[in-house]
Amino acid sequence: MTDSNRKKVLYIEDDAESRELMADILHLHGYRFLGASRGLEGIRLATRELPNLILMDMNLPDMQGYEVTTLLKSIDALKTVPVIALTAEIDKGARERTLTAGCDGYIAKPINVTEFVQRIEEYLEGRKDTLDPREQSKYLTEYNIRLVEKLQNKLEELEKVNSSLSMINEELTQSREQLTEYNNRLFYMNNLANLLRMQKSPDDLIRMLPQKIIEGFGIDRCIIFDYDSESEKLTSITHAGIAGLRIEKLKLKLKKEFYYHLKQEMKFLWVKSKEEILDPSLLKVAQHLNSISFVLSCIPGMGSSAESSGIFLAIATHGGLESSENISIEIPKKMIIFLDRGYSQTPFATYEIRILKAFLQSTSIIYENMLLYHKMMKLYRIKEQEAITDPLTGAYNYRFFASQIEREIERSARHKKPFSLAMIDIDNFKQYNDTYGHVSGDKVLKLVAEALVRNTRKSDIVARYGGDEFLIILPEMGKDNARTVAEKLCKIIEKTKFPRHRTKKRVNLTISLGIASFPDDGNNERVLLKKADTALYAAKESGRNTVRISA
Numbered sequence: 001m002t003d004s005n006r007k008k009v010l011y012i013e014d015d016a017e018s019r020e021l022m023a024d025i026l027h028l029h030g031y032r033f034l035g036a037s038r039g040l041e042g043i044r045l046a047t048r049e050l051p052n053l054i055l056m057d058m059n060l061p062d063m064q065g066y067e068v069t070t071l072l073k074s075i076d077a078l079k080t081v082p083v084i085a086l087t088a089e090i091d092k093g094a095r096e097r098t099l100t101a102g103c104d105g106y107i108a109k110p111i112n113v114t115e116f117v118q119r120i121e122e123y124l125e126g127r128k129d130t131l132d133p134r135e136q137s138k139y140l141t142e143y144n145i146r147l148v149e150k151l152q153n154k155l156e157e158l159e160k161v162n163s164s165l166s167m168i169n170e171e172l173t174q175s176r177e178q179l180t181e182y183n184n185r186l187f188y189m190n191n192l193a194n195l196l197r198m199q200k201s202p203d204d205l206i207r208m209l210p211q212k213i214i215e216g217f218g219i220d221r222c223i224i225f226d227y228d229s230e231s232e233k234l235t236s237i238t239h240a241g242i243a244g245l246r247i248e249k250l251k252l253k254l255k256k257e258f259y260y261h262l263k264q265e266m267k268f269l270w271v272k273s274k275e276e277i278l279d280p281s282l283l284k285v286a287q288h289l290n291s292i293s294f295v296l297s298c299i300p301g302m303g304s305s306a307e308s309s310g311i312f313l314a315i316a317t318h319g320g321l322e323s324s325e326n327i328s329i330e331i332p333k334k335m336i337i338f339l340d341r342g343y344s345q346t347p348f349a350t351y352e353i354r355i356l357k358a359f360l361q362s363t364s365i366i367y368e369n370m371l372l373y374h375k376m377m378k379l380y381r382i383k384e385q386e387a388i389t390d391p392l393t394g395a396y397n398y399r400f401f402a403s404q405i406e407r408e409i410e411r412s413a414r415h416k417k418p419f420s421l422a423m424i425d426i427d428n429f430k431q432y433n434d435t436y437g438h439v440s441g442d443k444v445l446k447l448v449a450e451a452l453v454r455n456t457r458k459s460d461i462v463a464r465y466g467g468d469e470f471l472i473i474l475p476e477m478g479k480d481n482a483r484t485v486a487e488k489l490c491k492i493i494e495k496t497k498f499p500r501h502r503t504k505k506r507v508n509l510t511i512s513l514g515i516a517s518f519p520d521d522g523n524n525e526r527v528l529l530k531k532a533d534t535a536l537y538a539a540k541e542s543g544r545n546t547v548r549i550s551a
Contacts, residue, residue, distance in 0.1 A: 006032040007124060010051040012042035012068065013086075014061050022055070029117050037061075039068040046078055053124055054078075055107075058087040058098060066101035073102040074379060082123045086111070096131055105129045133399035192216060193362050202370045206299075206335070209363065210240035213339065217356060220342030223247060223289075224299070227334040229256045234285065234336065241342065250288050255281040259334070262298055268357045269296040270348065293347055294340035297360050300368045390464040392442060393449035401463035401471055405525050408461075408473055412518055420482035420517045422472040423532035424452070424489075427544040429468040432498075432507040440499045444509060447496060455492055456485065471532075479517045479549050486513040486547040494545060510545035512536060521550045 009031045011022045016037070023033040034049055036042035039060045046054060054072065058065030065085060072078050085098040088109040095106045105123050107116065192212055199205045210222035221241040225234040234252040258279045262269060271294050277283045286294065337360065341348070348356075388400035396404075405421070412419050426448060433441035445468065452462045452470060461473040474482050493511045500506065514536030516522065521531040531550040539548040 006030060007053070008032045008034055008049060008051040009120070010034040010036065010042065010046055010049070010054045011086075012036045012039065012054070012056040012060065012065075014038065014057065018057075025113060025117070031120075039063040039065070042068060043071055043075075046072060046081070047075060050077055051081060053120065054081055054083045055086045056083060056103075058085050058094075066097065069098075069102040070379070070383070082128070084120075084123055099129055099131050103129075133402060193359070193366065196363060196366050197370075199370070201374065202367055205363075205367055205370065207238050209337075210238055214241045217359070218341075218352065219339050221245075221289075221291075221338075221340050223338045225252070225336045225338065227254065227259055227336050229259065229334060232256055232281070237333075237335065245289070252285050252288055253281055254285060254336070255279060258282060259298075259336070262296065262336075263334075267297065268360065270353050271296065272347070289338070289340070291338075291340045294338060295348070295353070295356060296339075297337050297357075299335045299337055299360070299364050300371070390449075393445050393464050395449040395453065395470065396461060396463040398463060398465060398471075401461060401465075401473070402525065404461050405473055405528070408475055409518060409524065412475075413523070417476050418478045418517055418519065420474040420477045420479060420515055421528050421532050422474065422482060422486055423465070423514045423516075423529070423536045424470040424472065424511050425536055425540065426468040427510040427512055427540070428507050429509065432509055435504050435507050436499065436501060444498050447498060448493060448511070451492055451496055452489065455489060479515060479520070482515045482517065483547055483549060486515060489513065490545055490547060512539035512544050513547045514539055514550065515547065516550040 007030075009026050011019055011026075011033065013019050013022070013035070014037050019035045019037070023035065026033045034045055034051055036045050039062050042054075042056065056065050056068060060068065065087070069083050069085075072081070072083055082104040083102065084105040084107060085103045086107045086109065087094070087098070098106050105119070105127065106129060107119060195212070196205050196209070199208070206224060210224060213219050213222045219241070221239075223239040223242065224237045226237050227234055232253045232255060234254055236247045239247055258281060271277060271286070274283065274286055274292055277286060282296075286292070339356065388396055390397045408419050426444065429441070429444065432444065445464075449462065449464065449470065452472065456462060456472060456474075459475050461471075463471045463473075465471045474485065477485070490511055490513065493509070496509075498509050514532045514534065516528045516531035516535060518528060522528045535548040535550045539546050542548065
């Protein structure tokens with residue numbers, strides 16, 4: 001078998017001996033082995049090589065395996081690739097947390113080679129370990145809490161980095177006048193860094209930055225450009241101190257080779273005079289802006305967390321989050337910040353450059369971490385919504401319904417108040433589906449779900465039970481009121497305009513409902529569902545498009 005035809009298995013493990021042993025086992029059984037020692041390295045390798053299966057230790061040096069799993073499953077090209085936890089964790093709930101995080105399987109160390117290879121083959125053939133819905137809901141909550149705590153730790157680390165900036169004092173000139181000025185600006189810098197961290201979004205930070213730099217650092221002009229590497233154009237995003245200069249009218253370009261050199265190598269460029277400028281495109285920018293001496297840097301690019309932000313850039317680039325979830329998670333912009341003393345051309349002092357460099361590094365870290373936090377929170381909200389929502393109709397799924405009816409039973413028993421459960425079936429749906437096709441049938445399911453949600457209270461829980469059946473939990477509502485609501489829903493669905501085709505036989509779509517109430521008809525989910533189902537059957541038998549109450 002040629003190397004290109006062998007199935008690829010990626011193993012993410014920081015222990016080199018374990019990787020070597022795994023490589024020997026997999027090569028012996030005809031697999032192609034890929035190895036990575038860290039989570040970020042594994043994500044990059046998986047994105048590039050697209051393995052058939054991923055094995056992963058859950059305790060990695062740079063990030064937890066749960067985080068790696070979440071990121072892997074967010075990449076469109078890797079969504080269907082099985083991710084298997086191979087770990088020596090033995091604490092209670094380790095398997096459940098692993099599967100909740102998105103892993104498709106769990107193999108405990110130490111391994112039995114024969115059984116291990118058999119398990120690998122099963123996962124490659126489609127096996128997927130699952131949890132009971134209630135256990136998954138419980139561990140999903142715990143998992144989200146852990147990830148939010150980890151984000152908080154990252155933000156605390158950022159604060160430690162900012163506090164260390166005060167050590168710059170030891171490197172500055174002994175001049176009393178400069179030292180006083182330095183201290184004033186350093187104090188302003190720390191206050192400004194705190195202010196930047198308090199902004200609601202990365203865009204808010206960028207918008208306010210130029211004016212704040214001018215106010216506190218003795219800068220006359222500050223421009224933040226968006227850089228398009230395809231067209232090589234510089235477009236002003238926001239600016240301050242450029243009265244008389246029509247920045248929007250200027251056609252500025254910068255060679256992408258210079259941009260990437262600035263971002264990857266220089267990070268921060270201090271141009272003392274035009275004679276120092278070697279890049280022709282940068283010289284033209286300086287001439288257009290009438291600037292002799294200036295500072296140039298990238299945001300993001302100077303921060304130590306750029307690698308983390310880059311992971312999200314890779315995910316978005318490969319169509320992970322945006323394409324699969326139909327949401328807007330912005331790719332970090334390529335931005336350049338330009339600072340100078342305007343037309344006075346007062347030269348920058350060395351201590352000013354040191355402060356500016358430290359401040360821009362701090363700002364870049366804050367910006368990158370803010371991007372990371374906002375994107376992670378968007379991803380968490382998506383995953384949380386996916387866990388409780390039926391993907392076709394947008395109604396809640398049965399897993400969420402099961403957790404909520406248990407909660408409602410406990411609440412109603414505690415407060416000694418009733419609640420009702422409505423089971424709904426779409427009349428003639430099979431006939432409609434056979435006549436108009438599954439695409440039209442799916443549209444009907446969506447329209448019915450939307451109508452049920454729109455015409456019930458916010459406190460009511462509308463869930464898809466399966467097929468063309470739905471469930472509604474009606475808190476603090478007895479049978480009489482539940483009947484009134486159900487009859488109203490019947491009339492609404494009867495009047496709803498569903499997709500039709502003139503050349504095909506008309507199929508009338510209505511709904512039938514069965515009502516059961518707590519505590520009269522039962523005190524647990526199983527009994528209430530059975531009673532509601534029996535009432536629904538009676539409604540269907542009595543002619544459909546009607547409501548029956550459990551006796």
